[in-house]
Amino acid sequence: MEKYEVVIIGGSFSGLSAAMSLGRSMRKVLIIDNQQPCNIQTPHSHNFLTQDGKPPLEILAEARRQLEAYPTVEFINDTAISASKSEDLFEIKLKENGEVKAPKLVLAWGLKDDTSKIEGLAACWGISVIHCPYCHGYEVKNQPTAIIANGNEAIEYLKMISHWTKNLTLLTNGSSTLTEEQSQKIQSKGIQIIEKQITKINHQAGKVASISLNDAEDFPISVIYHRAPFIQKSDIAAQLGCEFDELGLIKVNDFQQTNVKGVFAAGDNATPLRQVANAVAKGSLAGVMANRELIEESF
Numbered sequence: 001m002e003k004y005e006v007v008i009i010g011g012s013f014s015g016l017s018a019a020m021s022l023g024r025s026m027r028k029v030l031i032i033d034n035q036q037p038c039n040i041q042t043p044h045s046h047n048f049l050t051q052d053g054k055p056p057l058e059i060l061a062e063a064r065r066q067l068e069a070y071p072t073v074e075f076i077n078d079t080a081i082s083a084s085k086s087e088d089l090f091e092i093k094l095k096e097n098g099e100v101k102a103p104k105l106v107l108a109w110g111l112k113d114d115t116s117k118i119e120g121l122a123a124c125w126g127i128s129v130i131h132c133p134y135c136h137g138y139e140v141k142n143q144p145t146a147i148i149a150n151g152n153e154a155i156e157y158l159k160m161i162s163h164w165t166k167n168l169t170l171l172t173n174g175s176s177t178l179t180e181e182q183s184q185k186i187q188s189k190g191i192q193i194i195e196k197q198i199t200k201i202n203h204q205a206g207k208v209a210s211i212s213l214n215d216a217e218d219f220p221i222s223v224i225y226h227r228a229p230f231i232q233k234s235d236i237a238a239q240l241g242c243e244f245d246e247l248g249l250i251k252v253n254d255f256q257q258t259n260v261k262g263v264f265a266a267g268d269n270a271t272p273l274r275q276v277a278n279a280v281a282k283g284s285l286a287g288v289m290a291n292r293e294l295i296e297e298s299f
């Protein structure tokens, strides 16, 4: 079984950034990645300095090219399927390539958005159905926009998005769970609330044209905000005994350390702020801290 100093599970923005800190610390590192970042479908990534507007896969390809300059950093295109700890080493089982081991682990596998609940949503995800105004709001500012959300999330979401456009419609996709006061507040802003069940998002190549509703005419719209429910992309954190917060994110301290000694988590799987810049920052810190622990243990 090949031994590394650090194994990184997930080789996208957070994982590659951790690898950069570690490669520059001459650490023998393996990045295991199956190349499915959550923003894979987005034509242009925004709000990351020097890379604004570039396709996400181009940014990642450039990051990998830069990492190839560090001879102790290895990549493997595979899926980590399980992990366990024996003495001071973590053993990680890969789908295709056996097992590897290391004393430090960086979990950087991101989140899986569940876009299966509404027909058409998956095809439009990141193209015309967006979740974050900082990533894509500028490009669609002032346009007629639908928000699919309900209850407390809906009022918070509307409040935020109303900064980018005042032309808003709220679709609760079934009976509203807003309080009377919340509904009145929304309507006082001239925002219509549609409670009909959504049956389908109609689109062409991911560009929304309209929303089909139960017992009502199609609602024409070209921009939708929606936060899909998410899960961790791997259950390895749970297998290792990592703690999670109430949102299902891996709990980390200010240094990206989980409650399991030697295990760090970075990027979307451990933060509510889903942004490339944040994933890169947290990944970098996880790499620095993994290196620091190795130094502490060997000095």
Ligand SMILES: Cc1cc2nc3c(=O)[nH]c(=O)nc-3n(C[C@H](O)[C@H](O)[C@H](O)COP(=O)(O)OP(=O)(O)OC[C@H]3O[C@@H](n4cnc5c(N)ncnc54)[C@H](O)[C@@H]3O)c2cc1C
Pocket: 009, 010, 011, 012, 013, 014, 015, 032, 033, 034, 035, 036, 037, 038, 039, 040, 042, 044, 045, 046, 047, 048, 078, 079, 080, 081, 108, 109, 110, 111, 113, 125, 126, 127, 134, 135, 136, 233, 234, 266, 267, 268, 269, 273, 274, 275, 276, 277, 279
């Ligand atoms: C649709 C959409 C559009 C977005 N647009 C923007 C934007 O414009 N600007 C912005 O700043 N942010 C944007 N974001 C947020 C941004 O994409 C994320 O914050 C960022 O990708 C998080 O990086 P990450 O490395 O944590 O996870 P990801 O980028 O999701 O990468 C996780 C990696 O781990 C791999 N992986 C997962 N499980 C395993 C496993 N078991 N074994 C091996 N590999 C595994 C995956 O294949 C993937 O390569 C967007 C997000 C979405 C969903």
